[in-house]
Amino acid sequence: MTRVPDLPVPPPFMWACRECAHFLTELGIAFTLAAGHALYDGSVRCQLLLAAHLASRHAGDVPDRHQDCAPCDYYRQRAETQGIEDLWLEHRARDLFLPAEDARLL
Numbered sequence: 001m002t003r004v005p006d007l008p009v010p011p012p013f014m015w016a017c018r019e020c021a022h023f024l025t026e027l028g029i030a031f032t033l034a035a036g037h038a039l040y041d042g043s044v045r046c047q048l049l050l051a052a053h054l055a056s057r058h059a060g061d062v063p064d065r066h067q068d069c070a071p072c073d074y075y076r077q078r079a080e081t082q083g084i085e086d087l088w089l090e091h092r093a094r095d096l097f098l099p100a101e102d103a104r105l106l
């Protein structure tokens with residue numbers, strides 16, 4: 001049985017945004033359900049939606065690139081490739097609402 005991860009405390013701007021607050025609530029529910037059902041991975045969909053929302057609406061609040069992070073290195077080397085900037089932003093946005101070990105998976 002998977003445990004519910006210890007989620008970081010989201011920054012205040014996320015609670016101030018109705019969409020972010022909605023996704024944070026959904027994510028908490030999804031993680032709790034996933035912990036009880038091995039085949040339920042609704043939290044993944046929620047993570048993707050929230051990361052995409054942060055990248056498009058809160059780009060200025062997304063952290064800079066991580067130190068010692070394989071995905072960041074990957075994105076940095078391909079930064080000129082079209083569309084990569086958005087994916088990179090979404091990757092960094094995951095840090096705002098996921099524990100580091102989960103955030104760096106995508």
Ligand SMILES: [Zn+2]
Pocket residue numbers: 014017018019020021053054057058
């Ligand atoms: Zn928001």
Ligand SMILES: [Zn+2]
Pocket residue numbers: 065066069070071072091092104
């Ligand atoms: Zn990274």
